[in-house]
Every structure is written in C-alpha cells, then in structure tokens.
Amino acid sequence: MGRTPPPILAAHQSLPVKIAILGAGVSGLALARALVERGHPREDLTLFEAASKAGGLCGSRTVDGYTYDVAGGHILFSKDPEVLAWMQEAGGGPEAFERRDRNTAIRFGERWVRYPFENGLGDLPPEANFECLAGYVHAWHERQASGSEAPADFGSWVRWRFGDGIARHFMDPYNEKIWKRPLTGLTSDWVAGRVPDAPVEDVLRASIGIRTEGYVHQAIFWYPKRGGFQAITDGMASDLSDRIRLGTRVERVARAGEGWTVDGEAFDRVVVTTPLDLVPRMVEGVPSDVAEAMEGLESNGLTTFLVALDTDEQPDLSWAYLPHHDQGPANRVTWMSSYATANAPEGRSSLLVEVTWPRLAGRPGPELEEEVLAGLAHAGLIRREQVLFTDRSDQERAYVVYVPGHAERRRAALEWMEGEGLLPLGRFGRYDYDNSDQCVAKARALAAELVPRSDT
Ligand SMILES: Cc1cc2nc3c(=O)[nH]c(=O)nc-3n(C[C@H](O)[C@H](O)[C@H](O)COP(=O)(O)OP(=O)(O)OC[C@H]3O[C@@H](n4cnc5c(N)ncnc54)[C@H](O)[C@@H]3O)c2cc1C
Incomplete structure (x- = not known):
C-alpha cells in the first residue's frame, strides 16, 4: 500500500464516519466486510456499483445449466493461508469448495507439453526439444559467464532468461497473443515471481524425459462447488446487500470541506476501486500532469466464450495455453467443468476461451466467435458438431499492460490520490x-x- 491514511474513529467512538466505496468487485466487497468485522457501523458504509450485480472481474454466469467465470477461469489460491481461509469462509466455508490438483499444459500441434514449458521439453518433437534445450543452456551459460543484469524490456528478457528456442516455440508467440504488441515494447519488471524460474538441472532432466515439477506454487487450488467463482463475492455481498447500490455508476466526486461528495452525497472517506485511468473524468480538480499520467496507464480488454459441449469427454487438464496462430485468437482455454461438477449438466462439459485485445482498439466484432471455434477445432480441442452453444462476455479492462513509463505514471497517480485523501x-x-x-x-x-x- 502507499501512504498510511489517518485512522478513522475507532469503533467505540460515537461520531459517524461515512465511507463511500466506489466499485463492488472483490476489493470493495472485502474492504466493506473487513470494516464491519472490525466494528465499523454497516449503516455508515455505502458501495456504489455500476453493474447490475456485484463481483466485478470475479463474476460468473450460468446459461442453460453451464456456469463460467466471465473474466476467464478463476481459481482460489493464496500464499497467505489466512487470506485463503477468509475467502473460503466468505464463500460458505471450506466444505463449499472443490479442492483440485492444478494440471496444466501447452497445446503444441497434436501434443500436450507439460507446463511450465521448460519443464515439459521432453514432450516436444525431438528437433524442437533440442533447439529449446540448447538455447536454454546457452542463455544460462551467458548469464553465468557475464553476470549480466536482467534486460529492462520483456522481449530481451525472454531471450536472456530462456534462450532462443523457448522464445521462438512458446514465449514469444504466447506473449504476443496475450499482450497484443511487440514484446520489446513491454517492461520486464512485472515478471518476477510470475514467470516460473526453473533450475537448469530440472530443464536438462525434463528434456531427456525425467519428470520435474517446476511450478509448485499453485499445485492445488479451490473452486466453489456451486455458482462459479462468484460464489465467493456473493458470500461477501450477502450481509451487505442493503449497503450496495447496484446499477449506480458514479459520475462525480468532489471535495467538500474535509470530506467528499459522491454524486452530491456527502462522505468522510472515499475508497476508489474503479479504474485509475478514469479518475480524471470522475474526480474534480485533478491537475493536468496527473490526469495525463492516469490516462496513460495501459490495459488490455478480454473477451471470453463459454463453449458448451455435448460430451463429458475432457482431457485431464485444468486449463491449457494456446501459443500458436493456427490455434486461433485464444491464448488460454479452461475446462470449467473440471473445476466443479456443477459447472456443466450431467454428461456434458464446457470450455472457457480467453481472447485479449488492446483496450483502446475496442472490443472485437462478432466474427471473433467463428475464428475462436475454428482455431479450437484446428487445435483438436473440439469437434464442431459437439458445440451446443456459446456465450460471450467482454471486459473493458482485464490485464494491466506494463509499458515503459508505467511505474512513473502509476506513482504520480497514486501519490496524488493519497495526498488528497x-x-x-x-x-x-x-x-x-x-x-x-x-x-x-x-x-x-x-x-x-x-x-x-x-x-x-
Ligand atoms: C483472465 C483473468 C484471470 C484471472 N484469474 C484469477 C484467478 O485464477 N484467481 C484470482 O484470484 N484472481 C484472478 N484474476 C484476478 C481477479 O479477477 C482480480 O484481481 C479481481 O477480480 C479484481 O477485483 P477488483 O475489485 O479490484 O476490481 P473489479 O473486479 O474490476 O471491480 C471494480 C468494480 O467497479 C465497478 N465500477 C467501475 N466504474 C464504476 C463507476 N464509475 N461507478 C461505480 N462502479 C464502477 C465495476 O463494475 C466493478 O464491479 C484474474 C483476472 C483475469 C483478467
């Protein structure tokens, strides 16, 4: 977090402190729930939510008995056991969740290559396996010999870290699909802890067919038995329903004495979980340089398609990455029906497909569905006659895009916000x-x- 805000009145003090929370996604809901847990009077909390339901990117949809997560397959996991337990409690307690082994792969032609890619080299055709291994060892040797620092741009970082073979066969095409721009136009500072970092011995073992694990961070995960991932945010919202104003898009936030008005209504504190790049349009008096910094923050949108299938045959996978262009525009598919039995009717299964797009370019047109289905069929993941129906969801902002200047713009934006209270x-x-x-x-x-x- 940034600067510590001065505490509001403690629970035992009597003056009301009215808090407005803009946005009822998981952040706004968790804050409200945690404030109430800490004794803040619930009647002094108001959540404003533009959408007709709470949940934001954690939302799910059920269509004809098929449930899917609107912003791509969501799993519950956390390095922090207390947070994990708190979220499970909100979602109905541990017994309301399925516990699943994370089993993921990369689709490579007709093959499955275990994820992370460098731990699955032995699944590749021999020539690709060799190219990837040789490149990995060469890059490893270069780093050892030169002691070079990690390059600042993501494209160079990929080669520095993984070598040419893995870059060519997986990292470049996969990341270009998801980020929708040349990788040298991205910074590398966000990858620490997100891109698995396999020891060279493991990669050597993997290449000759000895199984190595690689990425144990999310080896198991949890998922609500019913209602999709949204069951967690529904649980958080259930005790707050009279405090959440659904279908209420905040238009104007203005300073009023020590506090603020939100569309004319007075509050002592305002918590903003709505997009920072939209703050200049919503909050009065943002200086032009700060407004420019905020508006320059970049993100990618996301379209998902639920693909309802007339079969219960599905690979033993949680999700799979689709790096190649002939697999269509999707970068990832999730077998939603593998997350929870109730996500599909009996005897049926479902795939959830994710396609990103640059937010400023706008959401793709209706032709996307056919491109997606053709790509899945080409990748051997569906047969067209199995598809019962599809359902589409669009998210304006799904991924923060780390372009040069992001850190500086973000810092300027957050400092101004926190300085203003x-x-x-x-x-x-x-x-x-x-x-x-x-x-x-x-x-x-x-x-x-x-x-x-x-x-x-
Ligand atoms: C593809 C993908 C996969 C993911 N997978 C996982 C996963 O497996 N596990 C996991 O834990 N997380 C996952 N996440 C991340 C997770 O979805 C987010 O971290 C989380 O949902 C963000 O919640 P939030 O409340 O901060 O924001 P949001 O969910 O964006 O909530 C903001 C809310 O503000 C509302 N709003 C916007 N403007 C206004 C306005 N002017 N007035 C009132 N309301 C407004 C919006 O409608 C929205 O409800 C994934 C995300 C993506 C995109």
Missing part, C-alpha cells in the same frame, strides 16, 4: 497485476489502517 484500492484502482487474494489482502490491510484495533 482519496484511497485507491484494487486491480485497476491501483493498476497492478493483483489476483483476487492479493486484492483481499490489501483490502483487509486498508480496513486495519482505517479502524485500528487495540488488540492488533
């Missing part, structure tokens, strides 16, 4: 690559700063 929170509220558990951790930390307890 506006509290930014959430994936696009702070423009960082946070998963829902990290959003929850930050929301709970903010609640603790706002309502400190003598026992913590």
Whole structure:
C-alpha cells in the first residue's frame, strides 16, 4: 500500500464516519466486510456499483445449466493461508469448495507439453526439444559467464532468461497473443515471481524425459462447488446487500470541506476501486500532469466464450495455453467443468476461451466467435458438431499492460490520490497485476489502517 491514511474513529467512538466505496468487485466487497468485522457501523458504509450485480472481474454466469467465470477461469489460491481461509469462509466455508490438483499444459500441434514449458521439453518433437534445450543452456551459460543484469524490456528478457528456442516455440508467440504488441515494447519488471524460474538441472532432466515439477506454487487450488467463482463475492455481498447500490455508476466526486461528495452525497472517506485511468473524468480538480499520467496507464480488454459441449469427454487438464496462430485468437482455454461438477449438466462439459485485445482498439466484432471455434477445432480441442452453444462476455479492462513509463505514471497517480485523501484500492484502482487474494489482502490491510484495533 502507499501512504498510511489517518485512522478513522475507532469503533467505540460515537461520531459517524461515512465511507463511500466506489466499485463492488472483490476489493470493495472485502474492504466493506473487513470494516464491519472490525466494528465499523454497516449503516455508515455505502458501495456504489455500476453493474447490475456485484463481483466485478470475479463474476460468473450460468446459461442453460453451464456456469463460467466471465473474466476467464478463476481459481482460489493464496500464499497467505489466512487470506485463503477468509475467502473460503466468505464463500460458505471450506466444505463449499472443490479442492483440485492444478494440471496444466501447452497445446503444441497434436501434443500436450507439460507446463511450465521448460519443464515439459521432453514432450516436444525431438528437433524442437533440442533447439529449446540448447538455447536454454546457452542463455544460462551467458548469464553465468557475464553476470549480466536482467534486460529492462520483456522481449530481451525472454531471450536472456530462456534462450532462443523457448522464445521462438512458446514465449514469444504466447506473449504476443496475450499482450497484443511487440514484446520489446513491454517492461520486464512485472515478471518476477510470475514467470516460473526453473533450475537448469530440472530443464536438462525434463528434456531427456525425467519428470520435474517446476511450478509448485499453485499445485492445488479451490473452486466453489456451486455458482462459479462468484460464489465467493456473493458470500461477501450477502450481509451487505442493503449497503450496495447496484446499477449506480458514479459520475462525480468532489471535495467538500474535509470530506467528499459522491454524486452530491456527502462522505468522510472515499475508497476508489474503479479504474485509475478514469479518475480524471470522475474526480474534480485533478491537475493536468496527473490526469495525463492516469490516462496513460495501459490495459488490455478480454473477451471470453463459454463453449458448451455435448460430451463429458475432457482431457485431464485444468486449463491449457494456446501459443500458436493456427490455434486461433485464444491464448488460454479452461475446462470449467473440471473445476466443479456443477459447472456443466450431467454428461456434458464446457470450455472457457480467453481472447485479449488492446483496450483502446475496442472490443472485437462478432466474427471473433467463428475464428475462436475454428482455431479450437484446428487445435483438436473440439469437434464442431459437439458445440451446443456459446456465450460471450467482454471486459473493458482485464490485464494491466506494463509499458515503459508505467511505474512513473502509476506513482504520480497514486501519490496524488493519497495526498488528497482519496484511497485507491484494487486491480485497476491501483493498476497492478493483483489476483483476487492479493486484492483481499490489501483490502483487509486498508480496513486495519482505517479502524485500528487495540488488540492488533
Ligand atoms: C483472465 C483473468 C484471470 C484471472 N484469474 C484469477 C484467478 O485464477 N484467481 C484470482 O484470484 N484472481 C484472478 N484474476 C484476478 C481477479 O479477477 C482480480 O484481481 C479481481 O477480480 C479484481 O477485483 P477488483 O475489485 O479490484 O476490481 P473489479 O473486479 O474490476 O471491480 C471494480 C468494480 O467497479 C465497478 N465500477 C467501475 N466504474 C464504476 C463507476 N464509475 N461507478 C461505480 N462502479 C464502477 C465495476 O463494475 C466493478 O464491479 C484474474 C483476472 C483475469 C483478467
């Protein structure tokens, strides 16, 4: 988090402190729930939500008995056991969740290559395996010999870290699909901890066919038995339903004495989980240089298609990456029916397909569906006659895009907000690559700063 906001009145004090929370995605909901847990009066909380339901990017949809997560397949996991337990509790307790082994792969022609790619080299055709291994060892040797620093741009970083073979066969095409721009136009500072980092011995073993694990961070995950990932945010929202104003898009936030008005209504504190790049349009008096920094923050949108299938045959995989152009525009497919039995009717299964697009280019037209289905069929993941129907969802902002200048723009934006006493929170509220558990951790930390307890 940034600068610590001064605490609001402690629970035992009597003056009401009205808090407005803009956005009822997981960040806004977790903050509200955590504030109430800490004794803040619930009647002094108001959540404004533009959409007709709460949940934001954690939302799910059920169509004809098929449930899918609108912003791509979501799994529950966390490095922080307390956050994990808190989210499970919100979603109905541990017994309301399926526990699943994470089993993921990369589609490579007709083959499955275990993920992470460098731990699956032995699954490749021999020539590609050799190219990837030789490149990996060469890059490893270069790093050892030169002691070189990680390059600042992502494209060079990929070669520096993985070598030419893995770059050519997987990292370049996959990342170009998801980021929709040349990789040298991205920074490399966001990859630490996100891109698996296999020891060279493991890669050598993998290449000659000895199984290595690689990425144990999410070896298991949880998923709600019913209602999709949204069951978690539904659980958070259930005790707050009278405090959430659905279908209420905030248009104007203005300074009023020590506090603020939100569309004319007075509040002592305003927490902003809505996108930082839209703040200049919403908040009065943003200086032009800060507005420029905010508006320059880049993100990619996402279109998902649920593909309802008339079969219960599915590979033993949670999800798969599709790096190649002949596999169509999708970069990832998730077998939603493998996450929870109730995600598809009995005897049926479902795929969830993700396609990103540059936000400023706008969402793709209706032709995308045919391109996606043709790509899946070409990749051997569906037969067209198995498809019962598809359902499409679009998200304006799904991925923060780390272009040069992002860190500086973000810093200027957050410093101004915090200096003004506006509290930014959430994936696009702070423009960082946070998963829902990290959003929850930050929301709970903010609640603790706002309502400190003598026992913590
Ligand atoms: C492809 C993909 C896969 C992911 N997979 C996972 C995963 O497996 N596990 C995981 O934990 N996380 C995952 N995430 C991340 C997760 O979705 C986000 O971290 C989380 O949902 C962000 O929540 P938020 O509340 O910060 O933002 P949002 O969900 O974006 O919420 C912001 C809310 O503000 C509302 N809003 C916007 N403007 C206004 C306005 N003017 N007035 C009122 N309301 C407004 C929006 O409608 C929205 O509900 C994934 C994300 C993506 C894109």
